[in-house]
Amino acid sequence: MRPDPLPTSVSHPVVTPLSPSVVYASETPDELDAQYEGRVQGYTYSREGHPNADVVAKRLDAMEGISGGIVTSSGMAAVSAVVLGLLKAGDHVIGANQLYGRSLRLMKEDLPRLGMSTSLVDPGDVQAVKAEINPETKMILVEVVSNPTLSVADIKGLAKLCEQEGILFVVDNTFTTPRGFRPFDHGADIVIHSITKLLAGHSDVMLGYAVARDQAINDQMRVFAITTGMTPSPFDCWLAERGMLSFELRFDRTQETAALLADHLAGLPGVKRVLYPTRHDHPDNGLATELLGVSGCNMVSFELTGGRTAANIFTREADGLNFAPTLGDVGTTLSHPASSSHRGLTEVERMKLGLSEGFFRVSVGLEDPEPLLAVFTHAVNTATC
Numbered sequence: 275m276r277p278d279p280l281p282t283s284v285s286h287p288v289v290t291p292l293s294p295s296v297v298y299a300s301e302t303p304d305e306l307d308a309q310y311e312g313r314v315q316g317y318t319y320s321r322e323g324h325p326n327a328d329v330v331a332k333r334l335d336a337m338e339g340i341s342g343g344i345v346t347s348s349g350m351a352a353v354s355a356v357v358l359g360l361l362k363a364g365d366h367v368i369g370a371n372q373l374y375g376r377s378l379r380l381m382k383e384d385l386p387r388l389g390m391s392t393s394l395v396d397p398g399d400v401q402a403v404k405a406e407i408n409p410e411t412k413m414i415l416v417e418v419v420s421n422p423t424l425s426v427a428d429i430k431g432l433a434k435l436c437e438q439e440g441i442l443f444v445v446d447n448t449f450t451t452p453r454g455f456r457p458f459d460h461g462a463d464i465v466i467h468s469i470t471k472l473l474a475g476h477s478d479v480m481l482g483y484a485v486a487r488d489q490a491i492n493d494q495m496r497v498f499a500i501t502t503g504m505t506p507s508p509f510d511c512w513l514a515e516r517g518m519l520s521f522e523l524r525f526d527r528t529q530e531t532a533a534l535l536a537d538h539l540a541g542l543p544g545v546k547r548v549l550y551p552t553r554h555d556h557p558d559n560g561l562a563t564e565l566l567g568v569s570g571c572n573m574v575s576f577e578l579t580g581g582r583t584a585a586n587i588f589t590r591e592a593d594g595l596n597f598a599p600t601l602g603d604v605g606t607t608l609s610h611p612a613s614s615s616h617r618g619l620t621e622v623e624r625m626k627l628g629l630s631e632g633f634f635r636v637s638v639g640l641e642d643p644e645p646l647l648a649v650f651t652h653a654v655n656t657a658t659c
């Protein structure tokens with residue numbers, strides 16, 4: 275059965291049509307051959323690709339200054355497409371020691387189970403990374419700015435090391451986004467995004483993206499993503515495209531407010547320390563300035579005086595702010611690593627990272643800065659008085 279053709283119109287829609295069709299019908303076997311052989315462009319089965327995914331991929335390709343990227347059903351699917359789609363048993367991978375929680379789990383649990391070995395190292399210390407390299411090392415995976423201490427990777431040093439050693443240099447650019455940082459301009463081989471976060475930006479869609487400089491690698495990742503069913507839903511892609519239309523505005527606004535919030539928090543007596551990469555008191559300020567310029571990120575971390583009791587009062591008093599483990603939403607969200615992302619660590623391990631019970635990470639949203647700062651003043655003062 276064929277659907278009725280759409281009514282004809284000499285005008286065209288100004289919004290990308292949503293194409294939920296799972297299958298695409300071809301006229302003849304000859305035409306299908308031509309499609310599979312790439313002589314004509316045509317979709318076949320949506321796990322293999324569909325227009326809405328391609329629209330998002332092209333948009334991100336343009337932002338990263340590259341071509342051939344793939345969109346996946348989540349950021350973790352993109353990480354998996356890169357790591358599992360390109361490596362094999364016997365290979366060794368070096369990861370940053372503060373990777374996103376699930377990426378860390380992949381490194382610690384799943385890769386060893388599949389016969390790969392892994393090392394986790396401080397990505398700000400190129401010598402330490404170099405010391406871990408062995409003849410089987412095939413890939414180094416880092417994030418530019420890490421969660422939740424917002425420490426900065428030595429991207430240039432690592433890129434140089436990877437080039438010398440013939441190792442794939444993979445950068446998860448989720449926190450920094452292509453507006454803050456373009457990894458390919460600094461020697462990355464592969465870039466990953468969780469579109470779920472700032473790019474889509476409204477906490478209503480989960481998607482990822484991966485792209486390599488080398489098109490043969492893109493093909494390999496694409497085939498693996500199709501085989502393992504990492505395909506995104508057309509509706510999610512449609513929503514992401516819609517969100518991305520305002521991404522630049524949202525990024526600029528949230529990053530400006532984040533810088534204001536960082537300075538504001540530093541002036542409150544109940545705040546022990548503030549972490550924001552472009553503040554002079556951040557341990558990695560030099561690297562941050564070199565890589566990000568004046569552009570920071572929309573994340574601010576800080577430590578309250580007082581333990582869990584103060585933390586409980588703080589989230590309760592932070593009126594209108596969601597205490598929720600995500601980032602990049604239109605609204606400001608609060609995350610408490612000790613009870614969420616880092617709850618799996620022992621107290622000693624957490625303290626080594628400086629993640630006390632008073633430690634919070636803020637993902638700054640689009641609220642008016644002044645009332646937002648007032649909410650923080652009230653919540654911090656009430657929690658620590």
Ligand SMILES: *Cc1c(COP(=O)(O)O)cnc(C)c1O
Nearest residue numbers: 348349350374446448468470481
């Ligand atoms: C959220 C996140 C991911 C995973 O993305 P999902 O879309 O949640 O699967 C990967 N890396 C970083 C840095 C993230 O923040």
